[in-house]
Amino acid sequence: MTIRRSVTRVWAVFKARNLEYLRDRASFGWNLVFPILIVLALAVVFSGPPTGIFSITYLGAHDARPALLDFPGVDTVDATETTRALDRLARQQTDMVIAVAEGEVRYWINGYSAAGALTEQLLKFSESRPLISGRTEGDGIRYIDWVIPGILGMNMMYSALWGVGYVVVRYRQAGYLKRLKATPLTKFEFLSAQVMSRLMVTLSASTIVFVGTNVVLDYKMVGSIWLLVLIALIGALSMITMGLAIASRTESKEFADGLLNALTFPMLLLSEVWFSLEGSPDWVQWIAATLPLTHMLDAARAVMLDDAGLLEIAPNLAVLLGFCVVGMGLSTRLFKW
């Protein structure tokens, strides 16, 4: 009976919080629009001007250009350094590299790229000079593939931390928590409802952004979607409970704001949202390892880019679960209406 009563109360608070969030069009919209804007901006920056069907990088004299380069749908990038051109090929920023020297046509394609195979056929069909083929095998992790998990994770971090941390402090400062205290609602019921509501909001917003940007950009996602959902779930939970812990006693919104910033800033900087910390000093990596976002992004990239299995990301998940337990423990223990 008491459990049933408890569930009823949690459900009511959960629904009320969802309504508040959904009706707050401005912040609701921003939660969806902001990450999409970032992704689209990146897409524009990194994809350059509108491209044809194939992109070919050409090294050689102008009068020796292969006929293929003048085919409709073929974009040509003129280059001078072979190594840099091959780098681009490895990252699948171009589909083929052609170099013409002393009457010979030398070309390279990426073994992982279908467009590479097609341009090879077109070249063979259109070229009368002798052909020499080379091959690179870069599986094409573009920056956009690498940074997408970072952006999604960063967005989840903000939504999770501010969505509960700031909101609970706002409730307290306005006197709403005191009003709730005067009802049979318990702290734990209140906190559970806040966690559930924010978890749902954060996960659905991330799903929409994930699907939306994938349609537009078709970034790399080779692993299990269910593992990714699991990472998002535990990762969001770990940050939501952190937000709650921060909000457990604070009475001033400004102070809560400061605390939340103090928490998000190191993650923004050190959790490899925008760039890899590979090769940075040990102590930097050591600090990064204490931040939940680092583990979330680590696991997400492993799944999305390298098809990692549960076993490989288990250490990351364990750390995130640890954050959840500590966060929820601290918030229920410290919480004051």
Add this chain to the structure above:
Amino acid sequence: MVEIPILALNSVSKQYDDVLAVNALSFQILEGQCFGLLGPNGAGKTTTLEMIEGMTPPSSGAIHYRGGPVPSDYQDRIGIQFQATALQDFLTPFDNLKLFSAFYDHPLPMQTLVDAFQLKDFLHRDTRRLSGGQRQRLLLALALVHDPEIVFLDEPTTGLDPRSRRDVWDVVQRLKAEGRTLVLTTHYMEEAEVLCDDLIILSHGAILRHGSPTALLAEAGVETLDALFLSLTGERLDAPEAAV
């Protein structure tokens, strides 16, 4: 036979860091009474009320409910309207009634509350857009969703126009007629004369006078509580700063 009071305070004090907000108060409230707490700003009315509500623990002294300790389901038996309260943004009176009803086992039907507090006209409006009187009626309704036996009202009419104030008086009198016990604070002497069966006048956390309005007037030989209050405290009760 001596009637056991529904609430009794025995030398209750509240010490904040540097203020003794309530100083060894002892009084009793009988079932079915409307009990008034009067006094100038900062006298300790809200603090006293919140200790009786169980919202703030007393620094010393004891509070009894029907002669015994305060029961664990006390929150189910009392309804509270705070002096200052907030509700969630973007929710309507309807949403709030649903939410608060869900907290209790046997809530009153929503329609009963909507009728009793005349909420129909603004039932689906964002609560931030309600007028002072409308908001006050909603807060009263929320304090009563679970049909409590004791109702605490902290300055229920402050900031209301005469018409809305009368509406609140009507509600209080109806609640009393239903047999509920009411405990309220007010700055309006006229209100205390009309509504209260028993009252205390507080100053600096201590009781200056205790009795029914008629007894207090007779004792002091004055016409109105206002006059009595002024002679006691040298301050006006309905001073402008009392308004929210």
